[in-house]
Amino acid sequence: MAASWREKLHESIPKSRVPGQARKVFASHDTPGYGSMVSARPSLQDMEDIETSLNETNTSRTLLNELEATSISGNDILSSTFYVSGLVTLSAGKMAPVCLLLVAVVLWVFRGIYHESVTALPCNGGTYNILLDCTSKQVASVAAVFAVIAYITTGVVSALTAVAYLQTVIPDAIDLQTATILLLLFFCLLTNVGISESATFAKYVFVTHVATLVVLCVFGVLYMLANTELLMENLRSGYPEVDAAGVTISGSFWTALFYGFSSAMLGVSGFETSSQFVEEQAPGVFPKTLRNMWAGVIIFNPLLSLISFAALPVATICENKDTVLAGTAHVVGRWVHEKLHFPDHVEFGKMLSVWVSIDAFVVLAGAVLTSYVGINGLIRRMSLDRCLPQFFLKKNPYTHTDSFILVSFFVLCVSQVILLDSDVEALGGVYCYAFLSVMSIFAFGNILLKIKRPSLPREIKVPYSQSLLGLVAVVIALLGNILGKPELLTYFFVYFLIIGTLVLLMFKRVALLRLAYRILGGARGGGRTQPREGDPEQVALVGEAGDVEMQHDRTCLARLSRALKKVKDVPFVFFAKHDDLHMLNKAVLYIQANEQTSRLIIVHVASGDGEVDVAELGEHVKLLDLLYPKIKISLLVIEEERAFSPATVEWLSRQIGVPTNAMFISCPDENFATTVSSLRGMRIITSGI
Template sequence: MRDRKKSSTASSSLSIKSVEEKGTSSIETYRQPSEGDLSCAQQHTTTPLPPPSFAESEFHQIQKTQNTRQQNLLKWSSVPSRYPNLSNAWEFAGWGSTYYLEIEQSDLDLYQQEVAKKPTIGQWRATSIAGNDLIASVLYSVGPCVVQSGRYAPISMLLVAALMYPMKRIITEVATAMPLNGGTYNAMLNSTTKTTAAVAACFSILDYLATCVVSASTASAYLAAEVALPGTLTPFIVTIIILIGFSMICLLGLRESSTLTLAIFTLHAVTMSVVMVASIVMWGKQGSQTLVDNWTRVAPDPPAAELNPVLMIFKGLCIGLLGVTGFESAENYIEDLKPGTFPKVMNNMFGFLLAINAPMTLLVTVLVPVPVIQANAANAVSVLGEYAAGGGRWLRLWIMVDAVIVLCAGVLTGLIGATGLVQRMASDGILPKFFLIRNRFTGSYQYIVLVFLVLSITLYAITGGDTSSLSGVFAVAFLGSLSTFAVANIMIKYKRGRLPRLSRVSLLTAVCTLLVLLASLIGNIVIDPMIAEYFVIYFAVVLVVVLAMLKRCWLWELSYWLFDQMGLLHRYPRFSEKVEDFIVGQIKRIRKSPVVFFTKTDEPHVMNKAIQYIKKNEDAGQIKFIHLYQNASSIPENLEAHHRMLDEIYPKIQIDLMFIQSDFNPATVDAISRQLNISKAQMFMACPGKDFNYSLGDFGGLRIIMF
């Protein structure tokens, strides 16, 4: 038989009333709990209490209404340990306690002060960050599209734009329902399991990595094709210089980076406008003979594929989808946008896509013979500029300069997208916490940028400057990332249908869009089977690293079990003890961070489901159930009794119950997070209803538990 004693764990800055039931007597203790006190308390310090406040007196009344059990003696478990040679005492986390926490108004006011100081960006700066990658994609997508679909390329590009309209609405629904940095990772995290979300994040990580490297190397190739570089300044060196330079710009902070991206965005929009106007003028001068020739010319002995217009249009669609890169990036910095800006950003991006990609492809086929385009697929827009200028090179050189600049901005887009994603994953405990350290001068996540820079240069060096493999990875990762948005949209309809959002698409639209994206993904692999091989290699490396970080506690527990099985080593007690202490220390270090679940009900199946979700998705040895109330009569009468029952059911988890007299709002959650020193990413709540007055993004990372 074992006497149950309750332990208290909270921030040392809190004054907490803990009520202990022992037999039929009630002993009030007033203490400053020490951090990491997860074992059974061996003694209590009793000190005189000051006169109770009104709220504290009400809390005593709450305690009287709870159906607490009088029996506190627990039996030892008869289940044998799985470790015959080592101790399993460390698995017991300690008994939970019941607390009352009083929040001061000054704690609530800090939230408003922080919100007021947070810098935000408007719709055009936000559009330019992701939009640079989007509108630059026409420079390298028009040529390959014409190669695959020939004279049908404008139709393929128009179908791409048509597909992006429902995709725009799908992304907007997902982002406004869950307006947090992290893209599809965040959406999957709040609608599926953490492991599924981590797999989705791997697509995005590869997407951003390939975007940086391919954009930098393509920019250096454009430059080398038109300008004679010094012998020592090879395209390889230029690419590395571009990667380093734009990483340093990213370190200046998002707002400063957006100023540069807006300038580049404006330059590129002006350049594309000049090219299109010049092309239309030349079309009016020379007529449509080239267009007619392109449509009527038949190559001698054409392959069977060229005789099937539907197949050619589909292949052009598959390649043309790579011309919308950047469309998926805006959600990764949605927390930095002004309220209500995100839908405007998506509308702007779709408008530029509709106005540039398909019309530019049409103008290419109007002025340039298809064989010439196919022979110069890498710089088809530059060739168009020369034809539009009547053979002069001034417009072609202008396009070259613009291409180098805007493709460099694509590096910045990849870095900013990766920063938002990695910051979110580090907040959730998947990646190391040092990624959350900000530069004290600019506020940028300096270590994320620097590590991503090292990875980009390393991968570029490994390929020897040949980005064909990364281009294949880029194709699959981008289309995979778009597909996970459609999957996330379907999941939030099924599991998070009550969440408020600014727009909704039908389930049929989401499913049909997903099928088209998957067909395009498969089509790209069929066109170039080597894509699958390259992608599997890179994806496997990223996935292993991410899953190893996610499952590191389980890996240490597996190591502990394997060491226990090595009977020969246990003949040396001192060595065995040191190894045991080391592994146990690593496990406790990972499990020491508590998590919070805001409960409004005393239903045991709801509370138990929350515990089950946390056990499956988090490495936590302590759970704090927090109940916010306005008056004593609103407290569920069986909450304390069910809390104690669950605390006994899960001896490996210390389960505390905390009462706070306050409203459930972002300021309260922020105050609790600061005072308990628990990240908001480690706080959970049930899915709110349609009448909820706040957006999920207002809570700064608070997660919805899977109900």
């Protein structure tokens, strides 16, 4: 019996004559047929088996605890400590510590924004996931393009800075650009053979990194208190000249604050990392990771910048912007050596500098690995949602990894290294454009979440003023980077166009195939060479050629038609809790605007409570099927006593072969019987009733 209802659900009644469209002729690929109305009853045994399977999966999953989750995201955000001080000093001079402290305040604002948004929609994907459930797929994809560029530049900046710190240990043996490319290649090969970042590895790296920073801060504070001369001299220095849209202007307090704050936002890169793997974190861990990352930023970044001012002249900091902490550690270590009367052969200054450099290399290399892992998850999610070509989903037959994604990422990273000539300052500017765009879009998404999905349960609700403050602060920082480094917009838009074009082609492929079909179909009607009268040989030749050409045209048209059908013949599911024609129509309009499909299955789970008249619901679905002739709309009524549940969703996914990310619901409220996270990627596409 189960097979019969599935066959009926997928079969199509030909739309030979569409009511109200008698004079409109549709091509075969635009006439998917009429939908059907069927009912199905899951067996009690099937549902029990699925519930057992889901429970076993949930209990067997090893979720990340606070230290493990903080380590993965903390390695990313705290690795910026090694290069942000020098970059900020270039623009802010003596105001660098103040700018870094101001950025920490902005990050506190974003703690609440991320906490509210991600606990309302606790699925992996960060900005892309929030916008996917609050706006259209096109808007979410644009945000994802910014995130992809941010991942590319994170990997490149981390690799370059890691190699720069390694050069302080073995200066003559390493070429910066070559070593950076080799480091990127190493992690490309590593992830291609299936070795990804583990929580244990990340935990040891993070603990070692924090211990290194703590030791450097403790010794640095003692040094700063005992040696205030250079610090005071640096704090009395003037403000650096800045580039304002290509014009060099003299520095002032306000230029230092504005451009320094804009550059200092690079110091919070990686704050969004935790939202990318929230599904792998134990309950209650996510907000703790936000708190821990914020604590690391507000303590280490301003303090280490101030210590570097006590140890090095501003000019030296600017000259060695990529390895400021190694130089600071060397000066501080020599002072500790003198005060503690170490033997001369110990050279504690050099030892501390080498320690800091090796720690920088390891944690920055870990950030490169995080970029590979993060981009793999994001591109795979976008490919599953049909925002990117499906070949990205092909697995390596030997290692079962996503080699197309990983190798493409490596190629883009290498192109950026070569194009910007290994310039960390320029790469930092490109990264700021992408990262700040992602953060501003996230703040905007939080505002949309409040407006369009107000009934979604969430742990906290931040006021509109906090969301707006975060958005304004990030936009100001983005404006500062654009004014300070306008020439980098060219490089940024090159990568935006490369990735954005792929996404655009995916969204417009049906329109492009239709255009090709119409052009070829129109060309068939005219433009043929006519034979001269009275020339039988030419008549025969032209006739033969015409038949061949006609056959070729028919073959091309048939191929285009089959390609269109293949793209569109992917079913999507909308769960309708109520018989609301307005809501059903909104769902159809959303799917037509965002998905390239000609098949929609409206599913109603009838629990026997009698709240919904199934016959009337069927009439409404039939009406929608007539109103939208280019999409086949079917109704499936699932007779399940326990009503809608994750087990019902899983049963349906297995029965009709539709993944959960192709299933949609209207916005739930606090009375929703299950949690959004348990629905495993189902999309919210309309407001609740």
